[in-house]
Amino acid sequence: MGARLLMDAAMSDLTITASFPLGEFNAHDGEGRAEWPPAPARVLAAMLSAAHGIGEGVSEVEALFRCRPPRITAPPAGERQIGYRRWVPVNNEVKTAENGSPTDIFDKPWRFLEKQAKDPECGMMVGTGPSDVVRWTFAADGPVDLGVLQKVARSVEYLGRPTSPVLLDVVDGAVEVPPGHFCWEPDPTGWIRLRVGTAGLLAALDAREEERRRSTVTGTHPYMSVRPTALYRLVDGRSGDGAAPDTRELLRTCSLYRMPHSGRQGAVLVHASDAALVTEQLRDSLEETGWMLPLIGGLGRRHLPVLRGVLVAGGSRLASVGLAVRTGVVEARLAETRTLASLPRVLRAATAPSSLWTTVVPTAEEPERIVSLLEECASGLGCGLVGAERHSDSRSDGGVDGQEDNGRWHVSVAFDAEVPGPVVFDGALMVPLGATTLAVNPRRPRTD
Numbered sequence: 403m404g405a406r407l408l409m410d411a412a413m414s415d416l417t418i419t420a421s422f423p424l425g426e427f428n429a430h431d432g433e434g435r436a437e438w439p440p441a442p443a444r445v446l447a448a449m450l451s452a453a454h455g456i457g458e459g460v461s462e463v464e465a466l467f468r469c470r471p472p473r474i475t476a477p478p479a480g481e482r483q484i485g486y487r488r489w490v491p492v493n494n495e496v497k498t499a500e501n502g503s504p505t506d507i508f509d510k511p512w513r514f515l516e517k518q519a520k521d522p523e524c525g526m527m528v529g530t531g532p533s534d535v536v537r538w539t540f541a542a543d544g545p546v547d548l549g550v551l552q553k554v555a556r557s558v559e560y561l562g563r564p565t566s567p568v569l570l571d572v573v574d575g576a577v578e579v580p581p582g583h584f585c586w587e588p589d590p591t592g593w594i595r596l597r598v599g600t601a602g603l604l605a606a607l608d609a610r611e612e613e614r615r616r617s618t619v620t621g622t623h624p625y626m627s628v629r630p631t632a633l634y635r636l637v638d639g640r641s642g643d644g645a646a647p648d649t650r651e652l653l654r655t656c657s658l659y660r661m662p663h664s665g666r667q668g669a670v671l672v673h674a675s676d677a678a679l680v681t682e683q684l685r686d687s688l689e690e691t692g693w694m695l696p697l698i699g700g701l702g703r704r705h706l707p708v709l710r711g712v713l714v715a716g717g718s719r720l721a722s723v724g725l726a727v728r729t730g731v732v733e734a735r736l737a738e739t740r741t742l743a744s745l746p747r748v749l750r751a752a753t754a755p756s757s758l759w760t761t762v763v764p765t766a767e768e769p770e771r772i773v774s775l776l777e778e779c780a781s782g783l784g785c786g787l788v789g790a791e792r793h794s795d796s797r798s799d800g801g802v803d804g805q806e807d808n809g810r811w812h813v814s815v816a817f818d819a820e821v822p823g824p825v826v827f828d829g830a831l832m833v834p835l836g837a838t839t840l841a842v843n844p845r846r847p848r849t850d
Contacts, residue, residue, distance in 0.1 A: 429562030593692025
């Protein structure tokens, strides 16, 4: 039987599928966290290596690098660490020339007596059932030799680390996704940054392999600075049923920066009205951030509104960030999201489906720019913009009133359909109008 061709001269979808026989995918992202979903660049690089290994299908795989970022679907998965460190022999030292380039190694037989600890592996636990399949759906521009791509895919032995063997395949078209799977769509207004295949990445991979081939040092692994990314949006948690995204999955992509604890003597408190000031400084300090959500709670018997922390989607993870606020200089510290018990509740309320949304952080944008941003937001959500209002008073449970004299205003918007969050405006989350569970520690009603 001859190779099967998809001959549609226009766009034709093809889907790469992956199942993990051991039920785990072990790899880390650029921030050292467990990668999920598996980045498109990772599966394309694995297929390119396999194509070179079998001497077939190189041009077919290279064509996928030039496609637009794919749609990704994946089953529910749970993050884990193996919980123990591995002790491995210390590598031989490298001989270098005068210009610093490696030339040889110092063979030290006794190096096996010297060992160093490796950090615990990051990974995701994935099911082993027939529906526990990760899918990347590409829009191929031009004819595709499906048979050759299938042969290449089935030659890939593992994805990520060798501890996560994989069964790859390629099928024609966009495959129907089982209920309960998560879906990530490429979206320039998204907040999840994933590595993707590009012509630049393809050239960098070729250059790295050539450098590795020319090297006389065994096991050399040249550093590759080209790591193109694309923004994605988690569409929903249950494949198009209109529900809000799964809170746990959202939190995986986020970092939590806690403000000074109010109970510490001498701590500088951050008033809730400084939320806009704080988010601006965090965005300047953390690279490639997505949306942010200030976490506001009450302090003391008068329930003074203070900023407890900021939830940041994406971006780099700095241990601490110095912030200048009206009461002084404070240090926002990186913390595990589980340290704030009310965070899942707050995020669930902030992303519940609604047609009416309002800001938590007042914006300094001009009215014309506000409308433009809201139209872009509506387009990304797949709905239409009905109307918008600029106002000084906060209409959310977790926000504070703006001050007209500083040029910042809150914005409320109406869409023509109910949509789930996250709804992002001016780099911050909007929340459903009328939501009442957004405060980190809401005032408890009196019982007397």
